[in-house]
Amino acid sequence: MNHRQEKSGVLVVDDDPKIRRLVATHLGQSGFEVFLAANGEEAIYQASLHQPDVVVLDLAMPGIDGFETLSRLREWYTDPVIILSATDQEQEKVRALDIGADDYITKPFGTEELAARIRAAIRRAERLAGTTDTTDPIVQAGSFEIDLSARLVYRDSEEVRLTRTEYDLLRALAVNAGKVMTHRQLLQSVWGPEYGEETEYLRTFVKQLRRKLEEDPSRPKQILTEPGVGYRLFIN
Numbered sequence: 001m002n003h004r005q006e007k008s009g010v011l012v013v014d015d016d017p018k019i020r021r022l023v024a025t026h027l028g029q030s031g032f033e034v035f036l037a038a039n040g041e042e043a044i045y046q047a048s049l050h051q052p053d054v055v056v057l058d059l060a061m062p063g064i065d066g067f068e069t070l071s072r073l074r075e076w077y078t079d080p081v082i083i084l085s086a087t088d089q090e091q092e093k094v095r096a097l098d099i100g101a102d103d104y105i106t107k108p109f110g111t112e113e114l115a116a117r118i119r120a121a122i123r124r125a126e127r128l129a130g131t132t133d134t135t136d137p138i139v140q141a142g143s144f145e146i147d148l149s150a151r152l153v154y155r156d157s158e159e160v161r162l163t164r165t166e167y168d169l170l171r172a173l174a175v176n177a178g179k180v181m182t183h184r185q186l187l188q189s190v191w192g193p194e195y196g197e198e199t200e201y202l203r204t205f206v207k208q209l210r211r212k213l214e215e216d217p218s219r220p221k222q223i224l225t226e227p228g229v230g231y232r233l234f235i236n
Contacts, residue, residue: 007031007032007033008031008032008033008053008054008118008122009032009033009034009035009050009051009052009053009054010027010032010033010034010035010052010053010054010055010056010118011034011035011036011037011043011046011047011050011052011054011055011056012024012027012034012035012036012037012056013036013037013038013039013040013042013043013046013055013056013057013058013061013066013069014038014056014058014061014084015038015039015058015060015061015062016058017038019058019084020036020038022111023056023111023114024036026111026112026114026115027111027114027115027118030115032115032118035050035052039061039062039063039064040061040063040064040065040066040068040069040072041063041064043055043057043069043073044069044072044073047073047077048076052079053079053080053122053125054079054080054081054082054118054121054122055073055077055079055080055081055082056081056082056084056114056118057069057070057073057081057082057083057084057101058083058084058085059083059084059085059086059092059096060085060086066083066085066096067095067096067099070083070096070099070100070101071099071100073100074099074100074163078164079125080102080103080121080122080124080125081100081101081102081103082101082102082103082104082105082114082117082118082121083096083101083103083104083105084105084107084109085104085105085106085107086106086107087106088106090200090204093200093204094204094207094208097163097165097201097204097205097208098163098208099163100163100164100165101165102121102164102165103117103121103191104201105117116194117194120191120192120193120194120195121192123192124190124191124192137149137150139174139175139177139233139235140235141174141177141222141233141234141235142214142215142221142222142234143155143156143213143215144156144160144213144222146170146171146174148171148174148175151167151171153167153170153213155212155213160212160213162209162212163208165190165205166205166208166209166212168190169186169190169202169205169206169209170209170213170233172185172186172189172190173186173223173231173232173233174233176233177233177234177235178232178233178234178235179232180226180229180230180231180232181230181231181232182229182230183196183199183202183229183230184196185230186202186230186231187199187201187202202230202231206223206225206231209223210223221234222234222235
């Protein structure tokens with residue numbers, strides 16, 4: 001994260017000049033330093049040049065689309081990425097979140113909502129950057145283990161690559177292993193206090209965690225659903 005003393009930097013990537021102007025004007029009035037890009041290649045260049053605190057990325061762009069842009073950014077960019085999309089299809093959400101997006105907003109969207117999501121993402125990134133686990137740093141759950149101090153996950157002694165948000169959700173379950181975590185508790189722990197109703201986020205990320213960590217994702221033994229309530233990490 002680029003720790004500016006005066007303003008947080010936001011890179012807005014959208015091929016529609018009207019949306020770029022609208023978002024840039026509102027975010028500027030909200031106290032952000034705004035950078036603009038009209039396509040994927042320009043986005044990668046601007047991100048490397050300015051090191052923004054958050055990238056707001058449209059999926060539907062000519063040339064390099066948002067998915068490919070996100071994938072290339074995630075090779076080196078570790079700060080939050082918020083996706084803008086004209087569709088609300090779950091498959092598209094899952095794909096973006098699996099590549100490494102942190103949040104997802106469907107067009108048309110309110111600029112106040114976008115600004116609130118950006119502020120929440122920045123607070124979350126700052127909080128996680130200052131978090132160090134010093135007690136019981138290893139959590140063993142079935143065939144996988146979570147090294148909380150190193151932020152690493154292993155399955156059968158092989159390192160498992162998780163996106164940052166996948167890890168954050170797994171960590172929230174791990175530090176409360178054996179306890180039921182409600183949907184609201186998990187959403188607020190991982191995404192911030194503004195969240196609490198977006199249970200589809202949890203379904204998407206739990207599905208991805210099970211796919212990567214459970215021996216049989218369709219019959220999970222470690223990451224358990226508590227119907228109507230939340231989730232629980234079962235440890236042996």
